[in-house]
């Protein structure tokens with residue numbers, strides 16, 4: 001018996017997200033009295049695979065194949081299913097991100113295993129196996145009972161703290177037989193915005209809305225983001241206007257994020273916006289209108305003109321950074 | 324080339340959600356039902372492709388899994404411009420059942436592109452599209468932000484971490500769409516609404532696929548602590564609080 005996590009890598013490296021999954025998986029394994037196995041797909045050095053041991057992974061099943069370099073959800077699914085069978089997995093955990101969302105549902109059908117997607121905490125019980133997940137775009141949580149022998153969970157980012165649990169993991173190389181006909185997705189072109197802090201990775205996000213008035217006014221937001229090692233985001237009208245690039249748009253129809261700290265500057269706080277950011281640990285609102293709904297979602301607020309407030313924040317951050 | 328757009332019927336996003344029966348069921352009283360926003364966009368994109376004769380797209384159909392009470396939403400899709408509709412007659416209990424039912428519709432028809440949204444705004448599953456592809460043993464591409472047909476070939480742009488990729492897959496395939504697929508949802512014109520009345524909705528019997536999971540209870544989100552206001556003249560104090568009180572910077 002085992003609990004399995006899919007340890008995704010980015011250019012051969014794991015991220016905090018991977019270790020969140022490991023920490024979570026270790027806890028679920030403990031609840032079920034079983035061990036934790038990680039599956040890695042792609043080219044990852046052994047020293048990096050061993051990092052997983054810091055968070056309780058007892059065994060790493062690693063596989064690499066040239067044909068698996070681009071994400072092909074069907075091929076990945078079939079591979080993870082093979083490992084799950086081999087390791088007698090009872091619970092399979094993945095991230096609720098692009099890769100997890102394209103693999104977990106396929107795996108659910110392939111293994112006839114119930115899927116709880118976007119889970120935000122440890123299972124509420126194991127008999128029956130009940131998980132908690134966000135529904136109605138953050139306006140409620142549901143308790144979902146997973147009624148099959150094997151269960152699949154996709155975990156929301158930033159919803160589980162890292163728990164150090166050092167072990168020396170066993171590394172097993174797993175070879176797959178694949179031919180080109182098994183992999184249907186062909187990549188023709190890749191465009192990456194290199195060097196930018198990813199919105200979905202950032203612990204701190206500074207976001208501006210229509211209250212920022214124009215693209216030229218973004219300078220203090222960029223400066224604050226740079227100082228705090230934060231990513232920048234925006235509301236939908238801002239990306240529609242072209243003041244900021246589309247990939248920065250957060251909300252129901254944009255990115256759904258859960259940073260530790262979210263600055264909403266000149267954002268009214270429409271439900272569709274909050275749907276993408278309400279899982280943030282702390283929300284700071286800066287808005288000239290005291291009755292803006294964003295203040296109901298925020299823990300810290302400043303009622304004022306963003307153009308006057310932002311330079312003061314930049315100064316204050318510079319001050320603490322030099323201390 | 325034919326396109327099938329899978330649509331889910333969801334409460335309007337401004338609906339105040341409430342539960343009944345001791346927090347075990349959604350209270351549907353007073354809910355305004357709409358086409359899931361993503362599905363409205365994928366329908367829009369499908370119709371744009373059909374409007375362009377060079378793509379060879381001939382038919383755009385929609386499919387919904389749900390009871391007869393969802394027909395107004397299906398009619399709306401027909402009014403926007405879909406040529407025909409399928410409804411699998413059942414009250415699905417989970418995404419696995421929805422996908423199993425949609426698979427029946429796809430198998431009975433001739434579709435080259437099957438589109439699903441990235442998530443339904445009700446249960447936020449993000450499941451059905453990929454499940455459907457696995458039921459049909461078809462390739463799927465997730466997070467599609469652009470879909471083009473050029474010279475009979477599909478060109479698909481998908482979002483990846485920190486960028487995008489242009490990919491191709493053989494059809495039929497299941498495309499799971501997200502932001503970017505269409506700019507603004509197309510709205511029904513008067514003529515469309517009139518024409519929709521005579522367009523066919525084929526009712527399909529539910530296959531016998533059992534649900535794998537069940538919703539057992541709901542809870543409202545924890546109320547957040549009241550907002551602490553900081554004097555704008557003394558804005559720097561916010562940074563001090565974030566550092567020493569919230570400990571997030």
Ligand SMILES: Cc1cc2nc3c(=O)[nH]c(=O)nc-3n(C[C@H](O)[C@H](O)[C@H](O)COP(=O)(O)OP(=O)(O)OC[C@H]3O[C@@H](n4cnc5c(N)ncnc54)[C@H](O)[C@@H]3O)c2cc1C
Pocket residue numbers: 208209210211212234235236237238249250251252253254265266267268269270271272273276286287288289292304305306307336360
């Ligand atoms: C189906 C659907 C999906 C949607 N999805 C999304 C989504 O994903 N994301 C999203 O963001 N929106 C989404 N929307 C739009 C959403 O309803 C709101 O219209 C939008 O979030 C408003 O953006 P905003 O807060 O930037 O602008 P506004 O609502 O115009 O708010 C601007 C705010 O700035 C304040 N302000 C003005 N001047 C200043 C100043 N000098 N200093 C400080 N504050 C100032 C104002 O008081 C106001 O509160 C969606 C809508 C629909 C119908």
Ligand SMILES: Nc1ncnc2c1ncn2[C@@H]1O[C@H](COP(=O)(O)O)[C@@H](O)[C@H]1O
Pocket residue numbers: 328329330331332359361362386387388389415418421425438439440441442443444446447448449450451452
């Ligand atoms: N009941 C349904 N009938 C038809 N299509 C659906 C249904 N539910 C979900 N879908 C499709 O699957 C997508 C993702 O839904 P979900 O997995 O429920 O978040 C939606 O955007 C629709 O395209």
